[in-house]
Amino acid sequence: MPIVNIDQDAVTSGHLATTDSDGSQIDVEGTIIPVIVPDSDRSDWLASYDPDEQYSPSAADSRIIARAVLDSLRKVAP
């Protein structure tokens, strides 16, 4: 099962005006959490995801990313 890592030392709060992964522009105050996808897991992640399938990725794979991000957020949340 592929993994992701979080650069917890680089987690910051700020106002970011930039471009989202879907191409839309965002302008938001928020917590910036750098997610690291190891090169060794990159192809596994992409293979497990079909953007045209509404149930993709699997719940188990989704939790890997979700839990990593949320664990990071818990550490910085007031």
Added chain:
Amino acid sequence: MGSLDTIGGGSAGGSTAPGLTVTDRSNGAAYTVTAGARSLSITNPDSATLSTTVKRASDGSAITVTGSTTETPSWIAPSGGVDGVALQVTVTATAGGLSTVVAFTEKIVSTGLANIALEEIDLTDGTWTLEDPDNLVSSTAFASGQNTITWNAAIASSDLAMTVGSDFRGPRWYKLLSISGTQATTATPLVFVADIEPDVSSGSDFNQKHYFGTSHNPTSTVVNTIAGVGGGYQINNGSTTIQAGAWTRGVTAFNSNATTERTFLAAQRGFESLGAPAYLNIRSNDVVNNSNARASNQNAIGGAGADLYVIVALGTATGSSAIDAGDETKFAASFIASSYTGI
């Protein structure tokens, strides 16, 4: 004791040029002094009319002299900066239509890489060119170190924010980036440093966001052609809270804090690439509120050795922010850039 030059002839009809000596100063000589308070002790035995002027040798600009008509004139010698400074001091005694002059040079040595003084941004000093595609600037003023830009009315538009859409039509001032007299280009490895201090004393008149940095296409209306890197700030309508930080092309990464007074930023570029800008947001008591950086993610800007400019670009914070006629933008800012070899 100084020596004397006589202007207007020597003795004529029994009259002689007035006496004049300046303690520890000789006519035509050069001296090295330190920056800060300077004063002279003048001996004026004939009670002539005295005048002391101090000018920068580089450009002739005047240094304010206190007590310029007295026997103890004083002034503040500026920092030598990176290049050093030479001041031309002229003391003149005039009586009976005759003058005696003692003129000399005082040099303030370079401070090297320590305590480098930044160049104040005065958008009215004649060195900046305004590019204002939609005629949004009503007037520009400068006083007490602060620029005040008064706006014409503007409807909300994504073209007034570099961070919204691909175009930018906000007004921008620019000038060639000269580093100790050498023109910087897109190939020059350099660090651009700026200090930006927005004025929030009365609250922002509109949702405003502004940009300070370098560009090789400062007049372009396409954000990624401007390809700027540096810093900026944002103040929302009615707010006195400064959001400030890094700017790279169409991205800003700011931190917001009600106690931030100014931002100190450094942005690399060179080798036809944009580097990463980093910043410290600082309170009035010199405590740092935030620090951060932003990767430009642009390793090729296509400048091919084009001249670089300093750019000050003004706009709105969002694409839905309008500007009323008479709204103002106020800030003090200064910058300097240094280039490197052997990298």
